[in-house]
Amino acid sequence: MDVAELNFAHCKTYLVTDGREALLVDPVRERLPTYEARLAEGGLRLVGVVETHTHADHLMIGRAGKARLGAPVFMHRASPSPLVDVHVDEGDRIAVGSGALSVLHTPGHTPDSISLVGEGFVLTGDTLLIGGSGRTDFAGGDPGAQYDAITQKLFALPDETVVYPGHDYRGRTSSTIGEEKRTNQRLAGVDRKAYIERMNNLGLPVPERIQEVLQVNQSGCEAEEVPFPPLADLGAVLQRSPQEVAALLRSDPPPLVVDVREPEEFVGELGHVEGALLVPMDALVGRLPRLAEWVDRPVVVVCRAGARSRSAAALLARAGFRHVYNLEGGMVAWQAAGLPVQH
Structure with missing residues (x-):
């Protein structure tokens, strides 16, 4: 099973392949032509689109993009979107080729956040980032739940597990579970109470267009509708x-x-x-x-x-x-x- 990063930008999209089958993880709507070209060049059959959570900073593929890609959409059962074909939960497996990704429910950034565990790697969405973690100050965010998900589930994976995050703002592509346990500035040596206090006082700016983007992604409707x-x-x-x-x-x-x-x-x-x-x-x-x-x-x-x-x-x-x-x-x-x- 192979993992390729497609966007090389702050919002990361991954193509997970095994043989001639592929899963597209966290696609960004405006990049759909790039994904289609990559699939065609590789002679790949898209067997699923997986969203690790309901995004607030970019438009998900939407109704038209879903029809265009022609593959089922997978999200956690807590997802509000009507465009989901398969609702998954802890322990479910999403097949690709002869392998599969195992689902971990890792809430905190959003109630529907999941991470995807493959052979020697994990796609952590906006839950665990390189040197940090996803913000928890949006509606439905819960720093305590996020701390539990990271420390009890993600940090329970082998230290050599490669971490592919949903975001990075410094041009980094991957880390490992062991590295994050040792050096993550928000988590290393930090107990649950201190983590909650820290996350509740980050004072981060609200993303541009959040009310429009989030409501489009939650509803499956467009702003024109x-x-x-x-x-x-x-x-x-x-x-x-x-x-x-x-x-x-x-x-x-x-x-x-x-x-x-x-x-x-x-x-x-x-x-x-x-x-x-x-x-x-x-x-x-x-x-x-x-x-x-x-x-x-x-x-x-x-x-x-x-x-x-x-x-x-x-x-x-x-x-x-x-x-x-x-x-x-x-x-x-x-x-x-x-x-x-x-x-």
């Missing part, structure tokens, strides 16, 4: 846990539940809340007049993992809806709580 709300509006959305929403549904009268997933998700593996109204994200603005009778009544917005629905809830609030709530964690959390669903 949905007037995504600004970051401040997202922060003002009221969150409700699955248990709180279940209690609201027992009230008289109950709230309106608006599910902004795609139709195939609505009837898919996670099912939907009984009585929910399906309004896909890209159709929401056009449906606002039909929802007007609920402008002064409670509305709960639902999606797969709570990201799309937060954007939708902010749009409803901006349109004048007074009592809008987001189901925190979406249908993934609802199902995990053992609450009833319909299919």
Whole structure:
């Protein structure tokens, strides 16, 4: 099994090959022609696109790019995107040629962060970087979870394991687990409490266009299709846990539940809340007049993992809806709580 870096830039994309089969890991949308040329030159068949997490600093391949590449998309089951074909979790294997990459769930940078372990190497996404680690100050970030993932999972790999990170800003290409255990400035000799304190006080600037990029990647919609709300509006959305929403549904009268997933998700593996109204994200603005009778009544917005629905809830609030709530964690959390669903 071979690993090749394709971007040679801050955002790294990798091509993992075995024989004539290939996996594309963390592709950047604007670089799609380069990837297609590389596959054609090598006579390679793309068997999968793997995203190590929901990215905030570049556009993922999107609906058009997925159709163009013609390969299934793999992401962790906590991913909010509707464009995922195969949801993976800890211990799953993604086949390529006669080999496979093993999935480690390594949350912290994002809830859906994964690392991919191959023969003598690991692709760490934005979890473990060379001399550092991915920031944890975005929505869903958790420095404690990241510390546990790195120290208990990644640092448990053999010291000679080659580390291929999702980012590097100094032109470096790889490291090893042993080297990172010894010299990583954020982790070497640092306990969990100190790590959390450090990560919570990095004071890093917010990436440009983050609200647009992140919402495009989370929703599978394009900025031309949905007037995504600004970051401040997202922060003002009221969150409700699955248990709180279940209690609201027992009230008289109950709230309106608006599910902004795609139709195939609505009837898919996670099912939907009984009585929910399906309004896909890209159709929401056009449906606002039909929802007007609920402008002064409670509305709960639902999606797969709570990201799309937060954007939708902010749009409803901006349109004048007074009592809008987001189901925190979406249908993934609802199902995990053992609450009833319909299919």
